[in-house]
Amino acid sequence: MIGSTTLYGLCATGLVAIGLYGLVLHPSPLRKVIAFNLLGSGTFILFGVAAQRGAAAGLLADPVPQAMVITGIVVAFAATAVAVALLLRLVESGGSTLEPSAPDPQDDRPS
């Protein structure tokens, strides 16, 4: 009989595999960033499974992996923001061939 914790562990495994597939195969950089975030989410859930298995001392789950995941989610967001900013700058300076070459001129840019 499989417990619910194991079930979420398998779910995390699936997320990592799907994310990895997208990361390797998608030619578009934005899609790679999204796939990488999926892979990251799967890894975080694996931490959650470890936290759940480490429940002890009257706590429902081990707080150390939980704290690490909270830190991880925020850092992943920061890294995604930098990646997206780099990507947009690259496209706007015409450096990429995979994204559409010229985005619509922004209405708020100086003329």
Add this chain to the structure above:
Amino acid sequence: MSLLPDFALMLLILIAAVWTVSARDRRDSVIGFIVVGLLLSLAWIRLNSVDVALTEAAVGGGATGLLLLRACARLGPNETEGVSLKVSLRILTGVLCTVVAVALATIVLYPIEPAPTLAPTAAAHMGEIGLGNPVTVVLLAYRAIDTLLEKVVLVLALIGVWALTPDPLWGGAPGSLRAQHSSGPLTFLAQVLPPVGIVIGVYLIWNGADRPGGTFQGGTVLAAMWLLVMMADLREPPEIRLHTLRRLVVLGPVVFLVAGFAGFWIANGFLSYPPDLAKPIIVLVEAALALSIAVILGMLVAGPAARAPR
């Protein structure tokens, strides 16, 4: 207890993940990703990690989703991928991913016994410090150095994003976040929600000492309210050269560092607190950090300057 709800949730997460990777249009893919984020926060609740669930819903789904949607709008709607991949490459990647999945599944299905845990150590710290939320104790006392370094990473990420500003625009404001078509309901929401949202954010920060919640979750709610106001065009993003803005960005890490170094005089060393003063110090540090997190997350979504300084 029945496993049916867990199984259904797992299935939904995996379907949404497959959709995220396989969707043709990149906007569909981002929406799939937001759905995965929200479903994952449910999974976190099932894993008894409510603090993480709040963070995942706010940052993983919400803030990241907004950032990616904004990038989609800037890139334009057409997703014509001229590169057609060979079938052999697809199969090879599929095999690679299956191997990784099988390896991870083996670890999940045959874990080491007994499960390693640091819960007793964390519980001991809880008793010393007098806070009721074990995750907050780990974040701000037991493993405070990790949290401090993470704040520094956030500041560095913001510097990195700002550094991508083209030279003539340096110091100006980020591009407007407003929707292409102004919508009545959005403006209405942006006028009604922020007072409520700010109270909820402050509550999460204040309450995080003893119950689920904390600086990240509260700070993200504050950032979300600010972004909502900017999206409804009630306020423009501030210019990145403003000294007030920059001081707010470094306020949290600076207060944290000062509290850390004060530990040399008033307690046993860096980032250690005397037991009777621990709670006030932690609450002070949390308040400063939450303010900085709100400003940093908002400015990270807004992106580099896109207008010349006035």
